[in-house]
Amino acid sequence: MLKFVTFNIRCVMNSSFDGKNDFLHRAGLILDTIDKKQPDVICFQEVTEPIYKFLKKHISDYGLIWRGRNEDLLGEGLLLMVKKSTVEL
Secondary structure (H helix, E strand, O other), X not given: OOOEEEEEOOOOOOHHHHXXXXXXXXXXXXXXXXXXXXXXXXXXXXXXXXXXXXXXXXXXXXXXXXXXOOOOOOOOEEEEEEEOOOOOO
């Protein structure tokens, strides 16, 4: 049985607009939750390129698939991470 975890990232990265909900204030909690839950699959909504780069850097034992909603597949989008030791992409 696979364990799934999902996060809505909230793509705004401007603490003056998003306050305590800004990704920079929640990044540690997200990493701690992943470490504690050890999910096989992680789904993220509203991921932007800077957030993608942060997650890729800090969650190394997962394979990643990210696609933005823009025509060039960049911009805010979805990120799927799968644990390399339990799921084959």
